Amino acid sequence: MVAMPKKRRDLPVTPLSYPTVGSMGKTGSWRTFRPEVNYSKCTRCVLCWVFCPDAVITRQEDDSPKIDYDYCKGCGICANECPVKAIIMVREEE
Amino acid sequence: MTRMVVDTANHLAGYAAKAARVKVVAAYPITPQTTVVEKIADFVESGEMDAEYIRVESEHSAMVACIGAAATGVRTFTATSAQGLALMHEALHWASGSRLPIVMAVVNRAMGAPWSIWPDLSDSLSQRDTGWIQFYCADNQEVFDMILQAYKLCEDERVFLPAMVCLEGFILSHTYAPAKLPEQSKIDEFLPPYKCGWMLDVDRPYSHANLVSPEWYMEFRFMIQEAMENAKRLIPQVANDYGKRFGHGYGGLVERYKCDDADLVLLTMGTIGSDAKLAVDKLRQEGLKVGSARVRVYRPFPVEEIVDLAKNVRMFATIDRHISFGMEGFLASEVKASLFGQKDRPLFAGFIAGLGGRDVTAETVEKLAKRSLKWTDLGKVEKETEWVDLRE
Amino acid sequence: MVTMKELPREEYLLKGHAACAGCGPAVSLRLLFKALGSKVFLVVPACCTTVIQGPYPFTSFGVPLQNILFESTGAAASGVVAALRQRRVDDITVVGWAGDGGTADIGIQALSGAAERETNFIYICYDNEAYGNTGMQRSGLTPYGAWTTTTPSGKKERKKDMPMIMAAHKIPYVATACTAFPLDFVNKVRKAKDIQGTKYIHLLAPCPTGWRYDTGKTIEMGRLAVQTGLFVLYEIENGKFKLNPPSDRLVDKSKRKPVKEYFAGQGRFRNLTEDDVVRIENWVDEDWNEYRKRAECA
Numbered sequence: 100m101v102a103m104p105k106k107r108r109d110l111p112v113t114p115l116s117y118p119t120v121g122s123m124g125k126t127g128s129w130r131t132f133r134p135e136v137n138y139s140k141c142t143r144c145v146l147c148w149v150f151c152p153d154a155v156i157t158r159q160e161d162d163s164p165k166i167d168y169d170y171c172k173g174c175g176i177c178a179n180e181c182p183v184k185a186i187i188m189v190r191e192e193e
Numbered sequence: 194m195t196r197m198v199v200d201t202a203n204h205l206a207g208y209a210a211k212a213a214r215v216k217v218v219a220a221y222p223i224t225p226q227t228t229v230v231e232k233i234a235d236f237v238e239s240g241e242m243d244a245e246y247i248r249v250e251s252e253h254s255a256m257v258a259c260i261g262a263a264a265t266g267v268r269t270f271t272a273t274s275a276q277g278l279a280l281m282h283e284a285l286h287w288a289s290g291s292r293l294p295i296v297m298a299v300v301n302r303a304m305g306a307p308w309s310i311w312p313d314l315s316d317s318l319s320q321r322d323t324g325w326i327q328f329y330c331a332d333n334q335e336v337f338d339m340i341l342q343a344y345k346l347c348e349d350e351r352v353f354l355p356a357m358v359c360l361e362g363f364i365l366s367h368t369y370a371p372a373k374l375p376e377q378s379k380i381d382e383f384l385p386p387y388k389c390g391w392m393l394d395v396d397r398p399y400s401h402a403n404l405v406s407p408e409w410y411m412e413f414r415f416m417i418q419e420a421m422e423n424a425k426r427l428i429p430q431v432a433n434d435y436g437k438r439f440g441h442g443y444g445g446l447v448e449r450y451k452c453d454d455a456d457l458v459l460l461t462m463g464t465i466g467s468d469a470k471l472a473v474d475k476l477r478q479e480g481l482k483v484g485s486a487r488v489r490v491y492r493p494f495p496v497e498e499i500v501d502l503a504k505n506v507r508m509f510a511t512i513d514r515h516i517s518f519g520m521e522g523f524l525a526s527e528v529k530a531s532l533f534g535q536k537d538r539p540l541f542a543g544f545i546a547g548l549g550g551r552d553v554t555a556e557t558v559e560k561l562a563k564r565s566l567k568w569t570d571l572g573k574v575e576k577e578t579e580w581v582d583l584r585e
Numbered sequence: 586m587v588t589m590k591e592l593p594r595e596e597y598l599l600k601g602h603a604a605c606a607g608c609g610p611a612v613s614l615r616l617l618f619k620a621l622g623s624k625v626f627l628v629v630p631a632c633c634t635t636v637i638q639g640p641y642p643f644t645s646f647g648v649p650l651q652n653i654l655f656e657s658t659g660a661a662a663s664g665v666v667a668a669l670r671q672r673r674v675d676d677i678t679v680v681g682w683a684g685d686g687g688t689a690d691i692g693i694q695a696l697s698g699a700a701e702r703e704t705n706f707i708y709i710c711y712d713n714e715a716y717g718n719t720g721m722q723r724s725g726l727t728p729y730g731a732w733t734t735t736t737p738s739g740k741k742e743r744k745k746d747m748p749m750i751m752a753a754h755k756i757p758y759v760a761t762a763c764t765a766f767p768l769d770f771v772n773k774v775r776k777a778k779d780i781q782g783t784k785y786i787h788l789l790a791p792c793p794t795g796w797r798y799d800t801g802k803t804i805e806m807g808r809l810a811v812q813t814g815l816f817v818l819y820e821i822e823n824g825k826f827k828l829n830p831p832s833d834r835l836v837d838k839s840k841r842k843p844v845k846e847y848f849a850g851q852g853r854f855r856n857l858t859e860d861d862v863v864r865i866e867n868w869v870d871e872d873w874n875e876y877r878k879r880a881e882c883a
Contacts, residue, residue: 121601122639175801250698254660275655
């Protein structure tokens with residue numbers, strides 16, 4: 100995990116930024132709708148994984164999708180592209 | 194074997210890039226820089242120089258290609274003049290902000306509009322805020338020597354800044370003069386292989402120069418200022434080292450000539466410094482106590498040297514080969530700024546001379562020195578800034 | 586042809602990045618890394634991808650990335666490639682990854698220069714048809730009639746044909762691609778990697794923020810762009826032109842979906858009049874005549 104610098108002497112000679120999950124924090128807070136997967140309908144085609152802009156879908160052992168809700172922005176591409184409509188977008192409760 | 198040659202400063206800049214074992218040159222032609230890159234093209238194609246010459250399609254691309262190459266771990270070189278330097282302005286900022294030790298020869302030429310191909314220092318001095326170290330040369334040998342010293346200095350981890358070695362167009366760039374080229378093995382002992390503070394690397398991936406918020410931007414800029422301060426200390430050390438190995442020196446950040454007991458000191462940059470020495474000799478023969486000082490390093494500005502020089506001098510006269518419109522010559526401003534905190538300051542006169550390549554001879558300098566001496570005796574300067582030999 | 590499941594699992598665009606929800610370029614970046622892996626130096630000018638990285642000291646990218654000045658992706662890449670060659674490093678792919686402006690407008694000179702010098706790199710323009718980073722102003726790649734913040738009543742000029750401009754440089758590989766056809770894009774990137782010289786891929790990457798459609802429809806919009814014939818998938822390899830599926834079947838006008846279907850789904854086309862639509866349909870027909878001729882000659 101990359102640490103926020105505390106002192107000037109912690110700085111590199113020029114800004115070098117290291118790979119970080121959540122560079123913008125928990126982007127899951129951005130969403131209004133969340134995708135819900137119906138695993139009995141899911142055919143393991145992995146299209147949702149291919150098309151997710153945020154890399155929050157992981158392919159599990161059996162190729163079914165696992166969604167990281169800490170970072171999912173709720174764009175709805177996965178639901179829109181699922182050929183069998185196994186993913187539906189559900190409004191987040193307040 | 195040290196080799197004696199008789200060659201132009203431009204060609205010697207090419208020799209210096211070769212001697213420094215530069216690996217990537219990216220440049221775009223512009224008068225009067227062209228013969229630098231033509232010489233390098235010859236070296237590369239003949240195999241004499243083991244490097245790649247990227248024939249970019251503009252000066253902006255030239256600087257950015259050098260940035261890309263330096264960020265990928267090799268020593269780089271470029272050269273330009275006037276409009277070309279101005280075109281790469283934002284890239285100059287990018288290079289210093291990226292702390293890349295790129296060295297560039299700037300063949301000084303007046304800025305358009307209107308077109309002028311003749312020398313003055315407006316081009317490089319307009320870039321003084323970009324975080325580049327700036328050297329100003331008075332002869333061909335100095336151009337060769339300073340390019341090598343620049344690499345040594347810039348690749349020091351206390352510096353890691355780019356540098357421009359400035360030489361006036363036609364006066365130096367196209368004039369043949371003798372020069373000594375040291376033996377390559379001795380140069381290799383002086384200048385070790387390329388070093389940089391960072392480099393693109395697949396084993397340790399990072400993004401360079403992405404967005405920095407107000408939280409940290411100021412600290413990165415402070416570090417550049419610190420590096421400039423370090424450079425000020427290290428420039429004489431590198432010069433001493435070079436002088437010991439190769440036998441020539443130029444007297445530090447400011448080259449003094451007969452200043453010890455001078456009433457009037459003429460402050461100059463570039464080749465006008467040489468004319469000033471001739472004028473000083475002539476004036477001394479007439480019993481007038483005049484000395485001259487050539488500012489060889491403009492960034493970092495040699496504040497301490499100027500303060501020291503001003504002790505016991507009654508009058509400073511600066512000769513600026515450029516003008517900052519709406520104010521005065523840059524050398525005049527910065528000399529005055531250096532002295533502001535001092536209790537006792539000499540009288541000050543600023544002269545503007547030689548714009549657009551108008552000739553500045555020893556006679557010109559002698560004349561303005563005599564005017565300055567008159568004001569010294571009066572205890573009052575007639576005009577704070579005077580344009581020399583201006584037509585009515 | 587690779588399959589969906591053969592795409593590697595590793596991610597080099599890390600979640601929690603700064604892209605808009607539904608960002609087409611973000612999908613495209615993930616596909617780029619699935620095509621190439623991590624032995625990549627990315628050169629990125631000012632564009633959406635600059636912002637997607639996130640702020641110092643963090644980046645969402647797991648590969649070396651050189652941010653560079655807006656107009657000079659081609660020049661920076663030339664420098665990087667030369668340096669790698671001088672260091673005798675030959676297993677790193679240099680990729681210039683730029684948006685509209687950095688490719689077709691402010692960056693066209695450096696790209697043209699790099700191509701003319703036969704710089705050995707892959708240049709990918711992810712085309713979201715506006716200047717996204719600065720808030721959706723029009724670019725040379727914005728299509729006729731589209732709303733942008735600087736063309737509020739619709740752009741009056743046509744889209745620059747950037748792939749053909751690059752083909753005129755006689756580089757060994759030019760291709761068009763679309764995020765909605767991921768395997769086609771991945772294959773083209775992999776093919777480009779193995780070719781020496783400058784390779785140019787023009788990738789249509791839909792943008793919900795600029796095109797004004799529901800964020801979930803990014804892939805659908807890309808698909809429609811191709812299905813209507815407005816965007817054409819093709820390759821030009823050593824001068825030989827080839828249409829790729831599904832565009833190869835759209836030479837037959839009756840197989841092309843009506844352009845109105847594409848425009849209806851995007852708020853940026855709300856200003857189009859009937860005359861505009863007819864004008865656009867005629868251009869599509871004219872362009873397709875050209876494509877048909879080229880495909881037949883090949």
